[in-house]
Amino acid sequence: MGLKKEDAHVRRGFRSILSNPFIFDKFQKLLGLSRCKARYVSIMNPRSGMRILDIGCGTADILEHLPEGIDYHGYDLQPEYIDYASKKFRGRGQFYCQDAASLKVKGGSAFDIVMINDIVHHLNNDDAKRVFKIAFACLKDDGYLSTIDIIKIENQSWLARYIMSKDRGQNVRTKSEYEGLVGRDYSITEEYVLNNMYYVPYTCLVIKAGKKRVE
Template identity: 35%
Template sequence: MKHVLELPALYQFYQELGGFFGARVTAIRDYLELRPNARVIDIGCGPGYILRHLPATIDYVGLDIDEPSIAFARARFESRFFDADAARELGPADVVMMNGVMHHIGDDDLVATLGHVRNALKPGGVLFTLDGCYAPGQGRLEKWLLDNDRGLHVRRADEYRHLLEQAFPDVEMHVRNKLSRLPYTFAIGVAKAA
């Protein structure tokens, strides 16, 4: 299953079928204010479908290390998608999004990455994160989905918060269930740069 999800179109189909993509759209709507002309850098943009659900007035740039996803996004949307090596030239940003990214990165590398993200934000800029998380009372299917995620570092919400707080002075963490069709718990982080 994990190898099938490496194909951008099948990954997006799975995300929509399980309701995970809709959860991302809902979380962005509920917790992230996107002002007109805001510079938004989307780290881990995957096949780029989120662009269809963001205001047309923002200045969006999608980044990913997965070349097939970047090629897929470029072919279907625009040339605003780049590989991760271009990240240094794209700041400063009003918003950085990391949807479904933190659970792919080990603690030490994540703390370093978050420091780079903080430095890429304008003063008062916002990092928005969304990842699956472990929580007490999860059912077997939900735990199985988290245990079998392609990301090897699924955490509890308090662990995500702790890592965000190592780079950001102001962190909100929201835990949401019932955002997707399949049972799943999401940790939604909103971290503000000084």
């Protein structure tokens, strides 16, 4: 997969309208992402008091599903989303505009959970590998990675393939391609392929993984 950075995350043409955070939020809800996030958070199992890093946080609407008392740090490339999240969730987290592939986490690392939600299909392979390595460096020894993304599966309907081809993220992968990017530093502890989570025929892969222990 040889996509360049700017081709992996399309912001031109009709997709540019999604740069508006209000429209992006409404669009996500229309696709059924609220229901999907509620299910995802139940798998992630975050608890009050945890320190959570969200790489590619968008408008940070995952906060609507997280318990109170989370020390939340969200990073995204789009300044409009970060401004919107900072206002909407004032006092519930810290929000920064940065490129995930060269992320410099502010205020120290040592997170209980690093979330990488629905962003990997916006990244080329080199950047995606970098992001999983950055996440690894930001995790406490007993912390865990939690990630969800859309995937290609065999015999997927033409409609699902067509909708994916119109996504701003141009790097939708298969399950094994995705696992390959997560890399050998992690031990996958839970993994789910979920269908019927959205109102469009998307298939998602959820992975929970801890740091691999060196004996």
